[in-house]
Amino acid sequence: MTVVGRKHAGGRGVLRVGTSIELFTGTGGLALAMHRAGFRHQLAVEVDRRACATLLANVASDVDAGTLLLQDSNDLWPLVEGDIRKVDFTPLEGKADVVAGGVPCQPWSLGGVHRGFDDSRNMWPELFRCVREVRPRAVIAENVKGLLRPSFRPYYDYILRELAAPFEQRIEGEEWFDHDKRLVKALKTDGVDPTERYDVHFRLVNAADYGVPQQRWRVFVVAFRRDLGLGGWKFPKSTHSESALLHEQMSGEYWADHDIAPRAPGADLTRAGLPPDDGLARWQTLRDAIGDLPEPIGYKVDHPSWLHHVGWPGARIYAGHTPNELDRPAKTVKAGVHGVPGGESVLRKDDGAIRYLTVREVARIMTFPDNWWLAGPRGEQMRQLGNAVPVELGLVMANAVAKALRSTKIVN
Structure with missing residues (x-):
């Protein structure tokens, strides 16, 4: 095996803004974004064997869950390979500015069986435990939009309340809805230590609106410890739009950028039917993402x-x-069934022929570096990518949190 990506972990050229703990690290999308935003990883936790192999090949080194040590900024990411439920985070109390993670999405995925809070893979309680034990200044969590389904919305509201008051701990044997009633009451109580409360913000975002060449709707939850005074924080505004893409395709600018003949617009893409130009950058398309790659x-x-x-x-x-069309953002990259995605992994080429996207092309769509090595056979590689946070989307959120924390002038 050729290991090509270890340089991703180094501290050179990265302005350090704080420290972080990465939960449910997966193949490293959000963790890499946090690293690029300037956070020094104190710990990364992942249970999946293939994902751990990917991290170890690119950016990580093994540590023992029982002997957590603070790492120098130039060290590889300290990785605990194993069940998060067996990790004691108390040695890192007060040592991490941010706890971040893409909480496993399978219980809430629209492509899954929707078991939600009854699913043993529901790991939100472990995130809350980490927050209690570490007391970070901020939290970043990502999940699928299925969490907002009407049948799950009461539990989603419960998640937000528990993050707002993580020290109002659920009692063993207590049903979540009974705990939720206590949380509602606790959050109305005055005079509580502000270091034990968090101001919670959430938003459903489309990755394409932030420059990722993929339409991917995800829920982001960001929380700041109340003593920081960041209750008025706002999510970053969209930077890219479909409107801008349509205008550039109609004007010919898009086609000129790719040095190809203009395509005939669809029936609904007349100048009279175009939405107003909003001044944003255009959505990035599949052609933008993979156009420089040769045919496999x-x-x-x-x-x-x-x-x-x-x-x-x-x-x-x-x-x-x-199939995916070259001149639109890619469809949502999915983990698939046993790592085998469906029609969203099919590409229609310029000549009308179809083929499957390669793993490298999917990694481009997820905005991973070209030398990011992925462990396992194709199905396992695709599964890792489908479960990841696009690096560039994660970077938008990480930079916004870093900016907010810098404004408080206290970092670890």
Whole structure:
């Protein structure tokens, strides 16, 4: 195995703004974003064997969960491989500015079985435990939009309240809705120590609106410890738009950028039907993301110049699906069933032929670096990417939190 990505973990050239703990690290999307925003990882936790192998190849080193040590800023990310429920975070109390993580989405995914709070994979309670034990200044959590489904919304509101008052701990054997009643009452109580309360903000965002070449709707929850006075914090505004893309395609600017002949607009894309120009950058398209990559060679070996750029046979149009179009953002990258995604992984080429996207192309869509090595066979690599936070979307959120924390002038 050739390890190509260890340089991602180094401290050179990164302005350090604070420290962080990464939960449910996966293949490292949000963690890499936090690193790029200037946070020094005190700890990363991940249970999946393949994801751990990916992290160890790129950015991490093993540590024992029972002997957590603070790491120098130039060290590799300290990784605990194992069940988060067995990790004691108390040695890091007061030592981490941010606790961040993409909480496992399977219980809430629209593509799953929707078991939600009854699912053993519901790991929100572990995030709250980490917050209690570490007392970070901020929390960043990401999850699928299925968490906002009407059937889950009461539990989602409960999640927000528990994050706001994490020290109002759930009693063993207590039903969540009974705990929620206590939280509602506790949050109305005056005179509580502000270091034990958090101001919680949440938003449903589309990754395409922040420059990611993919339409990917996700819920972000950001919380600041109340003593910091950041209750008025706002999520970063969108930077990219569909309107801008349509205007550039209609004007010809988009096609000129790619040095290709303009495509005929659809029936609804007349100048009279265009939405107003909003002054934002245009949505990034699949062509923007992968247009410089060569066609994959064969089905067995990497392209000699590109890591994980291997073709895959048998592409077809799935019932109820349409393929990805080059001049739109990609469809949502999904983990699939046992790492085998469906029609969202099919690309329609300029000549009308279809093929599967390669792992490298999907990594581009998820905005991972080109030398980010992924462990396992293709299915495992695709699963890791489908479960990840796009690096560039995570960076937008991480930078916004870093800016807010810098304004308080207290960092670890």
